[in-house]
Amino acid sequence: MKDSIKLIANNKKAYHDYFIDEKFECGIELFGTEVKSIRSGKCSIKEAFVRIEKGEVYVFGMHVNPYEKGNIFNKDPLRPKKLLMHRSEIHKLEGKIREKGLTLVPLQVYFKGSLVKVEIGLARGKKLYDKRADIAKKDQRREVERDYKEKLR
Numbered sequence: 408m409k410d411s412i413k414l415i416a417n418n419k420k421a422y423h424d425y426f427i428d429e430k431f432e433c434g435i436e437l438f439g440t441e442v443k444s445i446r447s448g449k450c451s452i453k454e455a456f457v458r459i460e461k462g463e464v465y466v467f468g469m470h471v472n473p474y475e476k477g478n479i480f481n482k483d484p485l486r487p488k489k490l491l492m493h494r495s496e497i498h499k500l501e502g503k504i505r506e507k508g509l510t511l512v513p514l515q516v517y518f519k520g521s522l523v524k525v526e527i528g529l530a531r532g533k534k535l536y537d538k539r540a541d542i543a544k545k546d547q548r549r550e551v552e553r554d555y556k557e558k559l560r
Contacts, residue, residue, distance in 0.1 A: 425530035
């Protein structure tokens, strides 16, 4: 049986500010009230970033709203959350970050079956002229699609 994927949060800003070289799927260590809050769609990764500390991967700045009925069991919404990856993948990422000056950014948070997963990307920063080129390509593609729709009418 295939796992159904339900998107919770998407980081569009990451695609605008970075070139994404590789993507990795990893689990995330959460408490019960955080999972319930994410199920209701109250999660944001717009300002989040990923770091490797002491051989473990953490996401900082990921905001999970406190669960309404969680009272004393709610955790700090901005606490660092541990990402679950194989040790070999972590070592591979550490090496690439050190040698090439790359960074890790969270791309999306989603449910895969009943598990919360985070997709992180190995990214290179874009320069201003790269961003301008991307915007020009989007505008050009939009114009072509508009012309095509007019021809169909």
